[in-house]
Amino acid sequence: MCSRVLGLVREQIFAGLFGAGYAYDAFVVAFRIPNLLRDLFGEGALSAAFVTVFSDYDTNRGSEATWRLAGNVLVFLAIVLSIITLVGTYYAGAIVDLLAPDFRLIAGKTELTILLTRIMFPFLIFVALSAVVMGILNTRGRFFVPALSSSFFNLGSIVGGVILALLFPRFGQPAIAGMAWGTLIGGLLQLLMQLPTLVRVGFRFLPSLSLRDPGLRRILLLMLPATIGLSATQINIFVNTNFAASCAEGSVSWLNYAFRMVQLPIGVFGVAFSIAAMPVLAKHAATRDMAGLRQTFTSSLVMVFSLTIPATAGLVLLAEPIIGLIFQHGAFTALDTARTAEALTFYAYGLFAYSAVKIMVPVFYALGSTRYPVIASFMAVAANIVIISLTITTFQHRAIALSTSCTMAMNFLFLGTVLYRKLAGFPLGYLVRGTVKILLATAIMSALLMFLLPLLSGWLHGPVLLRIPGVFLAIITAASVYGIVLHLLGLPELTVITGKIVQRFSRS
Numbered sequence: 001m002c003s004r005v006l007g008l009v010r011e012q013i014f015a016g017l018f019g020a021g022y023a024y025d026a027f028v029v030a031f032r033i034p035n036l037l038r039d040l041f042g043e044g045a046l047s048a049a050f051v052t053v054f055s056d057y058d059t060n061r062g063s064e065a066t067w068r069l070a071g072n073v074l075v076f077l078a079i080v081l082s083i084i085t086l087v088g089t090y091y092a093g094a095i096v097d098l099l100a101p102d103f104r105l106i107a108g109k110t111e112l113t114i115l116l117t118r119i120m121f122p123f124l125i126f127v128a129l130s131a132v133v134m135g136i137l138n139t140r141g142r143f144f145v146p147a148l149s150s151s152f153f154n155l156g157s158i159v160g161g162v163i164l165a166l167l168f169p170r171f172g173q174p175a176i177a178g179m180a181w182g183t184l185i186g187g188l189l190q191l192l193m194q195l196p197t198l199v200r201v202g203f204r205f206l207p208s209l210s211l212r213d214p215g216l217r218r219i220l221l222l223m224l225p226a227t228i229g230l231s232a233t234q235i236n237i238f239v240n241t242n243f244a245a246s247c248a249e250g251s252v253s254w255l256n257y258a259f260r261m262v263q264l265p266i267g268v269f270g271v272a273f274s275i276a277a278m279p280v281l282a283k284h285a286a287t288r289d290m291a292g293l294r295q296t297f298t299s300s301l302v303m304v305f306s307l308t309i310p311a312t313a314g315l316v317l318l319a320e321p322i323i324g325l326i327f328q329h330g331a332f333t334a335l336d337t338a339r340t341a342e343a344l345t346f347y348a349y350g351l352f353a354y355s356a357v358k359i360m361v362p363v364f365y366a367l368g369s370t371r372y373p374v375i376a377s378f379m380a381v382a383a384n385i386v387i388i389s390l391t392i393t394t395f396q397h398r399a400i401a402l403s404t405s406c407t408m409a410m411n412f413l414f415l416g417t418v419l420y421r422k423l424a425g426f427p428l429g430y431l432v433r434g435t436v437k438i439l440l441a442t443a444i445m446s447a448l449l450m451f452l453l454p455l456l457s458g459w460l461h462g463p464v465l466l467r468i469p470g471v472f473l474a475i476i477t478a479a480s481v482y483g484i485v486l487h488l489l490g491l492p493e494l495t496v497i498t499g500k501i502v503q504r505f506s507r508s
Contacts, residue, residue, distance in 0.1 A: 003147070003151040006154035007154050009154070011260045011326075013161075013162060015328075017330065017331065021249055022106065022109060023112070025109070025245075025249070025252040026103070026113040026176065027180065028256045029099055029100045029113050029245075029252065030096070030114075030180065031180075034088070037124050046128065046219075052222060052365050052366060053215055053222070054066065054136065055139050055282035057215060059283065067203065067205075070136055071208055072209065072213050077129060078125065079209070081128055081129075084124065085121050085124055089117075089118050092118050092121070096117060097110065099238060102245045115180075116176065120183050120184060122184060123187040126184075130190045130191040130194065137201060139282075142201060145193070145197040149191075155186065155189065156187075160182040160186065162178070162179075162182070164177075166178070236381055240404070243399070244397060248397070250336065253336075254397055257323070258341075258401065259343075259401075261323065261340075262315065262348055265308055266308075273303060277297075282365075285368075294426040297419075297423070298427050301431060302491070302493050304352070304355045304359055305352060306438050306494060310441070311351060312351045314478060315345070316345050317446065317450065317453065318475070319348070320341040321460040322471060324337045325468065325471050343397060343400075345401075346401035346402040349402075349409075353409045356412050357408065357412055357415060360373075364415075369422055372422075379410065379411070379414065383403075383410055384404075387406055434491055441489060444482070448481050452474055456470050
């Protein structure tokens with residue numbers, strides 16, 4: 001939550017300083033290039049594969065072998081990613097032309113994007129090494145500090161970026177380049193702040209580089225199908241960026257601001273549950289406890305639904321007031337608010353599926369069945385191209401958000417069906433009963449919001465000092481009603497959470 005809120009502050013600063021257009025379009029595309037590789041080496045394939053193998057070593061091999069594996073992986077990654085960074089920096093021009101060829105139509109836009117790409121490429125090294133450290137800490141039961149590390153990324157980006165953005169124009173450099181250097185500072189801070197906790201859990205750095213190490217080979221083999229699958233995801237991102245760059249100027253920015261907003265619930269609910277569940281699922285798989293694995297997965301899925309389904313309804317109904325409150329300052333205009341809100345609405349429809357897939361994929365890793373997420377990814381590529389091609393003329397930038405939601409829903413249904421067979425079934429009745437309760441509570445919450453919106457219209461669309469209480473009143477009222485209804489309906493996961501909170505306060 002801290003990380004996502006700071007991420008929104010970071011986006012507010014971008015909106016206020018640069019609006020939606022020339023400079024921020026260039027930054028988004030430039031950051032997307034190392035970010036594509038971050039999905040592979042950071043929060044995606046590497047993280048899941050490393051936690052699976054590291055958990056097995058920690059459970060069955062002993063401390064010496066476990067730390068030797070960690071040292072080998074860190075050294076191997078540092079070397080490979082340094083080479084990739086050098087190659088990417090050298091060929092930055094060709095990569096930018098491939099990703100956003102229409103930037104050539106606007107004088108200087110491609111050159112600015114190339115400059116920003118070269119500044120930010122080393123971010124990949126810091127974030128990948130940080131993901132390995134996070135995997136070690138999560139396996140050892142440490143979640144708070146690794147989760148907080150991304151907050152330090154945002155802090156570094158905000159403080160370092162703003163200071164440099166204000167200084168750079170005095171030396172003839174574009175202000176947006178300061179934000180690029182701030183991103184690099186933030187990536188380094190994300191890695192460094194986890195190191196003291198790593199030492200405290202008993203980590204011993206045993207540097208070695210052995211390509212014959214069976215643990216390293218197993219991690220790479222687990223990563224291979226996921227790498228292929230993620231290449232499909234990168235194709236989707238390439239297609240989306242290409243289409244967005246061909247729409248009206250500002251479309252890349254509108255989509256990015258909207259996706260950042262929808263990333264708040266995805267990060268807090270989907271990614272958080274995925275990170276917390278991954279070591280537990282891996283341990284169940286390592287001890288062949290299939291009943292425990294099924295129960296952990298099903299309960300995690302119900303928890304994710306209980307948070308993302310009402311979040312979808314809230315984002316759809318409050319899209320424009322929320323975007324206006326957060327971003328409509330400085331260079332960010334009322335038109336930018338309207339276009340960003342449209343994109344946010346379409347992105348929100350796929351929120352439940354996006355978050356649920358974050359829970360499903362680690363189960364496939366724990367079972368060693370990584371080919372199915374790959375198949376789902378390539379199905380998503382084909383569907384994405386078809387949906388955008390059919391809707392881009394009518395919906396413009398909204399078509400990309402709509403396609404993203406549709407393909408994620410297809411991904412969720414496919415993976416859910418396969419997982420049901422792989423696990424020899426899971427408590428489907430339990431899942432359906434929980435989902436029906438969640439939908440009923442969400443419907444009551446939505447009806448209340450639809451009643452409130454006309455009453456709060458003067459606040460929600462007035463000056464900032466009125467918008468703040470208006471938006472917060474709507475959100476708090478809706479969330480309270482939803483929580484009360486769900487509690488009355490007796491959702492077990494909510495009862496567990498509220499019980500833990502009460503227990504914690506009672507101890508305090």
